[in-house]
Amino acid sequence: xSKLLIDVGSTYFKTSSSEGVAQAFRDFSMTIFDDLSHKFAxxxxxxxxxxxxxxxxxxxxxxxLIIGLTNSxxxxxxxxxxxxxxxxxxxxxxxxxxxxxxxPTQLLDVVIVVGGIDxxxxxxxxxxxxxxxxxxxxxxxxxxNTQDVPFLRSHVEALVVLENIIDNKLKVREEALKEYLTNxxxxxxxxxxxxxxxxxxxxxxxxxxxxxxxxxLPFIGTKFAVVDPFxxxxxxxxxxxIHYSRDLVRDNIVSENGFxxxxxxxxxxxxxxxxLVFAAKSNEFVYEMxxxxxxxxxxxxxxxxxxxxxxxxxxxxxxLYKVSSYKPAYVTLNLERLNALVFTGGIxxxxxxDEVLSIVxxxxxxxxxxxxxxxxxxxxxxxxxxxxMHQ
Amino acid sequence: xxxxxKKVVTGVVGNxxxxxxxxxxxxSLQARGYEVFNLGVNTYLEEFIDAxxxxxxxxxxxxxxxxxxxxxxRDLQFLRSEYQxxxxxxxxxxxxxxxxxxxxxxxxxxxxxxxDLVFHQIDLNTGLDxxxxxxxxxxxx
Ligand code: B12
Numbered sequence: 001x002s003k004l005l006i007d008v009g010s011t012y013f014k015t016s017s018s019e020g021v022a023q024a025f026r027d028f029s030m031t032i033f034d035d036l037s038h039k040f041a042x043x044x045x046x047x048x049x050x051x052x053x054x055x056x057x058x059x060x061x062x063x064x065l066i067i068g069l070t071n072s073x074x075x076x077x078x079x080x081x082x083x084x085x086x087x088x089x090x091x092x093x094x095x096x097x098x099x100x101x102x103x104p105t106q107l108l109d110v111v112i113v114v115g116g117i118d119x120x121x122x123x124x125x126x127x128x129x130x131x132x133x134x135x136x137x138x139x140x141x142x143x144x145n146t147q148d149v150p151f152l153r154s155h156v157e158a159l160v161v162l163e164n165i166i167d168n169k170l171k172v173r174e175e176a177l178k179e180y181l182t183n184x185x186x187x188x189x190x191x192x193x194x195x196x197x198x199x200x201x202x203x204x205x206x207x208x209x210x211x212x213x214x215x216x217l218p219f220i221g222t223k224f225a226v227v228d229p230f231x232x233x234x235x236x237x238x239x240x241x242i243h244y245s246r247d248l249v250r251d252n253i254v255s256e257n258g259f260x261x262x263x264x265x266x267x268x269x270x271x272x273x274x275x276l277v278f279a280a281k282s283n284e285f286v287y288e289m290x291x292x293x294x295x296x297x298x299x300x301x302x303x304x305x306x307x308x309x310x311x312x313x314x315x316x317x318x319x320l321y322k323v324s325s326y327k328p329a330y331v332t333l334n335l336e337r338l339n340a341l342v343f344t345g346g347i348x349x350x351x352x353x354d355e356v357l358s359i360v361x362x363x364x365x366x367x368x369x370x371x372x373x374x375x376x377x378x379x380x381x382x383x384x385x386x387x388x389m390h391q
Numbered sequence: 392x393x394x395x396x397k398k399v400v401t402g403v404v405g406n407x408x409x410x411x412x413x414x415x416x417x418x419s420l421q422a423r424g425y426e427v428f429n430l431g432v433n434t435y436l437e438e439f440i441d442a443x444x445x446x447x448x449x450x451x452x453x454x455x456x457x458x459x460x461x462x463x464x465r466d467l468q469f470l471r472s473e474y475q476x477x478x479x480x481x482x483x484x485x486x487x488x489x490x491x492x493x494x495x496x497x498x499x500x501x502x503x504x505x506x507d508l509v510f511h512q513i514d515l516n517t518g519l520d521x522x523x524x525x526x527x528x529x530x531x532x
Contacts, residue, residue: 069444119447170445
């Protein structure tokens with residue numbers, strides 16, 4: 001009854017079977033299908049289509065712009081749901097800034113419009129329509145008050161209307177929007193021609209990797225000595241993901257799923273190396289950190305195993321920094337309360353426990369001013385991913 | 392104002408965790424026929440204002456028990472004009488200063504911050520009666 005699990009990442013493949021885990025760098029000169037069938041030919045031949053499960057994070061990620069009424073409610077709720085569904089937020093705009101704010105020029109995968117409880121109306125008018133005319137987008141979804149629906153339906157083409165994400169008690173109601181965005185993300189990843197070809201080797205549905213990882217979080221305790229609250233940091237080739245328990249956020253957002261996810265699209269070690277280096281160089285702690293690691297700034301320009309290690313350590317630091325209260329961004333996690341910090345993804349194959357420990361120590365000491373750090377767990381065997389695939 | 396059900400946003404401002412009065416306020420307002428949006432303890436001024444906007448509330452009723460409201464409410468006037476909340480009634484009550492203080496000193500100060508009604512160490516029902524009279528007065532005007 002054994003299964004073969006395959007993950008298609010943006011830089012490498014990994015497989016898990018009864019013989020253990022294996023990984024191989026991708027060859028971008030051929031299609032994913034050819035590359036995979038070539039590298040794991042024997043393995044794939046040894047399993048029936050029904051026993052092969054595939055997930056992918058290759059070239060993933062949708063972009064969104066959110067238009068909302070206030071920072072504390074409509075925008076906050078929508079941002080939270082978008083992050084949770086793995087969508088990258090390009091920008092947010094408040095209704096009262098619609099006329100003055102500059103519209104982003106890039107093509108957006110989805111625009112989210114939200115605002116008001118159902119007993120409030122007249123929030124959206126022609127100002128929104130003029131603003132939308134300046135945007136380029138593929139999908140638009142409205143999740144605000146019901147009273148504005150007729151106006152919007154008659155003025156916005158192809159508008160998808162879902163249940164208001166703000167209920168009549170001003171609490172978040174996330175299911176409908178989350179399902180819509182997750183499907184969009186899923187369609188984007190598995191709809192790519194490259195991925196569709198993989199149905200030749202599997203009879204099972206192909207999922208997106210972040211979805212699989214998120215699904216395994218409630219069961220993580222069965223594999224590791226991890227105590228809530230914890231976060232899982234997945235440092236990959238193109239993006240860095242952080243999955244965290246809701247308990248760590250100050251917001252009183254009440255919801256079903258106890259875990260949220262945040263994607264840092266530009267903090268990958270390979271594919272987005274340049275932007276990672278850029279982010280590192282503009283960080284106020286970087287020189288102290290390089291000094292602490294006994295290297296100079298030049299290492300950032302090098303192409304060596306050592307340089308890769310340093311970049312991975314930098315990305316750990318930057319991710320923690322970005323979600324700490326020191327640098328309030330979209331989401332601030334209460335890292336002081338953290339019991340465990342779990343690392344997964346490519347870095348677990350490159351960094352040692354000690355190296356990770358030392359950078360986390362540096363972060364807690366420098367940024368949070370404390371010598372107590374959470375338990376560090378390295379998911380060397382991709383157990384989290386395997387767990388999610390088996391669920 | 393029409394005679395539709397009035398909406399009230401309430402909560403405890405700043406880093407203040409005294410929750411008992413907040414629960415009482417929620418229950419009392421509902422008993423008096425208001426639609427209540429209770430943001431609970433530890434609520435910042437921006438969150439109050441944002442809640443008023445999202446719900447199109449008629450009244451914002453802030454309470455403060457630990458005495459630190461002053462520091463949290465100084466920006467009210469600014470936010471009030473930024474969002475054009477002219478018609479909203481702003482009310483604050485509880486312990487509005489740290490230690491001993493006189494109402495004669497406190498009330499004008501909070502009125503200058505933009506509150507319409509200020510209740511320093513005044514019993515809840517008395518406060519809510521005054522609020523109702525105030526609202527009635529507005530309608531007749
Ligand atoms: C219980 C209590 C606590 C509990 C709170 C538990 C909880 N989760 O609620 C604990 C122990 C945690 C606590 C902590 C603190 N407390 Co305390 N606490 C009290 C205590 C003993 C009772 C409060 C209470 O629940 N009363 C019952 C409710 C129903 O009455 P009420 O809160 O007074 O509210 C009434 C009116 O004020 C009014 N009202 C309230 N809001 C509004 C709004 C409007 C519009 C209107 C009209 C009326 C109104 O209506 C209510 C009913 O009539 C009071 C002292 C006292 N006897 O009042 C101190 C008191 C409020 N605490 C005080 C202080 C200083 C603190 C701490 C700072 C102590 C410290 N150094 O750590 C911390 C603050 C923590 C924080 N971040 O907020 C001071 C505040 C001093 C001041 N303002 O000058 C008080 C007054 C004690 C004192 N005399 O020094 N406290």
